[in-house]
Amino acid sequence: MSEAVTPPVEHAHPGPAEYIKVAVFLAVVTGIEVGIYYLKGARSVLAPALILLSIVKFSMVGLYFMHLKFDTHLFRRVFILGIVLALIVYAVALVTLLNYH
Amino acid sequence: MATALAEGGIMRRPSAKSGIGSWLTTADHKRVGILYGYTAFFFFLIGGLEALLIRAQLARPNGHVLTANEYNQLFTMHGLTMIFLVVMPLSAALFNYFVPIMIGARDVAFPRLNAFSFWVFLSGGLFLYSSFIFGGAPNGGWFGYAPLTTLQYSPGHGLTFYALGLQMLGIASIASAANFVTTILNLRAPGMTLMRMPVFVWMTLVTSLLLLFAMPVIAVALFQLTFDRLWHSTFYNAVAGGDPLLWQHLFWLFGHPEVYILILPAMGIVSEVLPVFSRKPLFGYSAVVFSGIFIGFMGWGVWAHHMFTVGLGPYANSAFAVSTMFIAVPTGVKIFNWTATLWRGAIRFRTPLLFAVGMVAMFVIGGLSGVTHSLVPSDYEQHDTYYIVAHFHYVLFGGALFGLFAGFYYWFPKVTGRLMNEKIGKLHFWLMLIGFNVTFFPMHLLGLMGQPRRTYIYNANMGWGGYNLTETIGSFLIAFSMLVFIFNWVKSKRSGTIAGPDPWDARTLEWSIPSPPPEHNFDEIPIVKARDDFWHKKYAEDPAGRPVPVPVGAAEATAEGVHDDSEGGAHKIHMPSPSYWPLVAALGLPFLGWGLVFGMLPIIGLGILLMLGGFYGWVFEPLAS
Amino acid sequence: MAVETEAHAEEHATSLGIDNRKLAIWAFLGSECMFFGALIATYLLFHTHLNNGPGPRDVYNIPFTSVSSFVLLMSSLTMVLALAAIQKGDERGLRVWLLATAFLGMTFISGQVYEFTEFFKEGLTLKTSPFGSAFFMLTGFHGAHVTIGILMLLSLFQLSRMGKVPPSDSLKVELVGLYWHFVDVVWIVIFTVVYLIPAAKK
Secondary structure, three states: HHHHOOOOOEEEEEEEEHHHHHHHHHHHHHHHHHHHHHHHHHHHHHHHHHHHHHHHHHHHHHHOOOOOOOOOOOHHHHHHHHHHHHHHHHHHHHHHHHHHH | OOOOOOHHHHHHHOOOOOHHHHHHOOOOOHHHHHHHHHHHHHHHHHHHHHHHHHHHHHOOOOOOOHHHHHHHHHHHHHHHHHHHHHHHHHHHHHHHHHHHHHHOOOOOOHHHHHHHHHHHHHHHHHHHHHHHOOOOOOOOOOOOOOOOOOOOOOOHHHHHHHHHHHHHHHHHHHHHHHHHHHHHHHHHOOOHHHHHHHHHHHHHHHHHHHHHHHHHHHHHHHHHHHHHHOOOOOOOOOOOOHHHHHHHHHHHHHHHHHHHHHHHHHHHHHHHHHHHHHHOOOOOHHHHHHHHHHHHHOOOHHHOOOOOOOOHOOHHHHHHHHHHHHHHHHHHHHHHHHHHHHHOOOOOHHHEEEHHHHHHHHHHHHHHHHOOOOHHHHHHHHHOOHHHHHHHHHHHHHHHHHHHHHHHHHHHHHHHOOOOHHHHHHHHHHHHHHHHHHHHHHHHHHHHHHHHHHOOOOOOHHHHHHHHHHHHHHHHHHHHHHHHHHHHHHHHHHHHEEOOOOOOOOOOHHHOOOOOOOOOOOOOOOOOOOOHHHHHHEEEEEEOOOOOOOOOOOOOHHHHHHHHOOHHHOOOOOOOOOHHHHHHHHHHHHHHHHHHHOOOOOHHHHHHHHHHHHHHHHHHHOOHH | OOOOOOOOOOOOOHHHHHHHHHHHHHHHHHHHHHHHHHHHHHHHHHOOOOOOOHHHHHHHOOOHHHHHHHHHHHHHHHHHHHHHHHHHHOHHHHHHHHHHHHHHHHHHHHHHHHHHHHHHOOOOOOOOHHHHHHHHHHHHHHHHHOOOOOOHHHHHHHHHHOOOOOOHHOOOHHHHHHHHHHHHHHHHHHHHHHHHHHHHHH
C-alpha cells in the first residue's frame, strides 16, 4: 500500500531537558494560581485570571507532553473539535437552564 | 492463514474456522457484520411483535389486550429495541461488512475491538431484555424523562435496566465509532482519496463521528439516573434542588444527533443504489457528501426543538426553531440530488431500487411533517400527539428501514453469492409500502384530532376508532410482508440464482471481488484512479458521454479475473487471528449490570473479574503470525 | 486496553502515514471531552444548590487539593520521561519512570480517598444535595480514570519486564501517555473550575 502514502508528518519529539522546563513552568503557574486565590485584592479578576492560567497549563501539557505541537494536525483537530463542541453545546444548555429558574 | 502458536499455552489463540467456536471468536469484519445483521434482525422481530401487541390494544376503544403497565413496558421496549437494537446495529452490520471492502482494505483497523463491540451490543440487548424476567421491563419511554424515571415515581428495577442497558450499548457504539473513524481515515487503498470514497463510506464516517461525540452525553445522563436510582443522589430530585430540565437537555443533546445516526447510513445506501440502477453516476457527489457533513454538524444545534413546550422562553424557542428549519436545507439538497440521479437514467426497476425510491418518497413525507413542528406554535398543538408518532415513523421506518432494506436486497448477492428472488422481493416491497402507509398515515390525522401518545386506551366518543382499526390492519400487513421477506431470504439463500461477482453491473469496489468475498477480500490491494473506479475499469465513454464497455482483456481487473489465482495470491496474506477475549470482556458487563441492579456484590465482582480478565488476556495474548 | 492491537502497523503503511492506534486514541479523547464536559456542566449548574448542606466554601481544603493537583501534574512529567527513556532505548529507565508515574497516581488517589472521607465527616455526601452529587460524580469519574490509568501503567511495566516493550514499540508507551496526560489536563480544568473559583466566591 506504500504508493499512496503521504509522507509522515511527525517531527522529532523534544527531549527530557525540554520536558523538565515545561514541568517547571507548569509548577510555577500552579503556584501563581494558588497565590491569586489567596490574594485578597484580586477578587474581581479572580475568575478570568484563573481560567486564563488553566488554559495556559492545559495548552502546555497538550502541546508538549501530548506532542500536539509536533504531531500531525489531524490529532489537534479531532481534540479541538471535541473541546469546542463541548464548550458550545454545554454553554448553550447552561444558559437556558440558568435562565429557566 | 494464521495457525495458533503451540507454545502459547493457555494464551493460545483459537484457530477454528467453522462451527460455533469460530463464530464466537471471529475477528473477521465480514463475519462480525453477519453476526450484527442476524442479531439485529432477531431483535427486529421482537420489536415488531411488541408493535403488534400495541396495535392490538389500540384497535378498538377501551381495549382489553394489555394493562396500562404492560402497555407502557411494550411501547418503551418497542422504541428502545427499534432504535438501539435494530436500526443502529443493522447499519453497523452493513458498515462492518462493506466499508472495509469499499475502501479497498482487508479488515477494519482493530479487528478484536470490532468483535468486542458486537459482543457488548449483544450483551447489552440481552441485559435489557432480561428485565422482563426480573420483575418488569422499563416503562418510562425511550427518552426516560427524569424525575418520572427516578425511584420515587418508577419503583421496581425496570428503569435501572434501562439506564445500565443503554450504557452498555453506548460502550459498544463508541468502540465501533473509534474503529470506523480510524479505518476510514487510515486504511484506504492507494488512490482512494476522501473525495473518491463511496457516499456510503462518507455517511459511515459522519455517523461514527456523531456517535463518538453524542454517546458520552447520554452516558453522563444515564450515570446520573443510575446514581439517583441506586444510591439516592439528588440530580433529579426537585425537592432537594435537583433539576428535571437537566435530563431533557442532556438526553436531547444526545437524542437529536442520534436521529441523524439512524438516518445517515440509510441515506448512504440510497446514494449507492440509485446510481447503479439508473446507470448514471450520482448527481452532485460533492453536494451529497457535504450536505451529509453539514447535517452532522447542524444536528448539534437543534436539540431543544424537542423541548418547545417546556417553556424555555421566546429567545431559545425562536433560535431553535430557526436552526430546525435550516437543517431541512441540506436534507432537501440530498433529495434533489437523488431525484436528479434518476432523471433520464436507464432505470432498472429491481427490488433494491424500489426500496431506495420508497425510502426517498417516504422520507420526504416525514421530513415535511418534521418541518411543521419546527414552528413553535404549531408544535404546541402537535406535541405528544400521534402526529409526532406519524412523523418519526415516516423518517425512521419509511426512511431508515426502507433504506436498510434497499441495502439488504442490493448486497445480499455479495454476501451469499446468490440473488434474491425478484418476484417475491417486489411483492414484499409493495406489501410493506402499502402496510406502512395504511399504518402510519392515519396517525397524522389522529394526532391533529388530538389523540395523545403513550395512552393505552381511548374513549369511543372521541371518534378515533375507525382510524385506529385501520392502523392495526396496516400493522398486520407489515408483519405479513416481513414473513414474505423471511421466506424470500431463506429460499434465495438456499436455491437462488448464482449471482457472480457483479450481478448489478455496479460501480464500487465490493463488486470487483468474488461473491461471497474471500476472507482476505482482495488478493491484491486495488489501486484506485477515480471515483466509481470499478465502473471506469469496465466502461469507457463515447463522445456523447454514453458508457461503452471496455473490450475484454483490456482491463485485467474485472471481477472474473480474480477467481483464477485466488489460492496462490491469498497465500501469504496475514489476517487477524480469532480471539476469545473480546467475548470474555463483553460478558462481564451484563453481570456487572445484574449485580448493580440487585445490589449483589459477588455478581458485581464476577462482572469486573470477567472484564479485567478479558482485557488482560487481550493485551497479553500472542499475536499469532 | 489499546496497548496492543492487530493493526498491522508495521506491515502496511497507512493512508495518512500515522499509526491507527494513535488516531483511535485521539478520537477517543475527543469523545471524552464531551463526557467530562457534561459532568463539569452539571457541576456548574448545581454548585450553588446546597439543600441546606455544606457548600464549596465550607468543605474545600485548598492547600491540600493544591498539593494533590501538583502531584498529578508532576506525574505527567514522569510519564513523558518514561517515553523519552524508551525512545532512547533505555528499557530500565522506562520501567523506573513508569513506576514513578504509577506511584504519583496512587498518591493522588489516596489524597482523593482522604478528601472524600473528610467531606463525609463534614456532612457532604452523594445524597446531601445536588452540589454533593455533582461534585462526587465528577471527581469520582476522574478518579476512576486515574485508576484505570494506573492499571494500564502497571500492565505496561509488566509487558516491559516480559521484554514486550522494545524501543521499536515505544508507541505503546506513547498511547498510555496520551491517556494519562488527558486525565491530567481534565484535572487542570477541575482544579480551577470546581475548586478554586467556587471556593473563592463570596
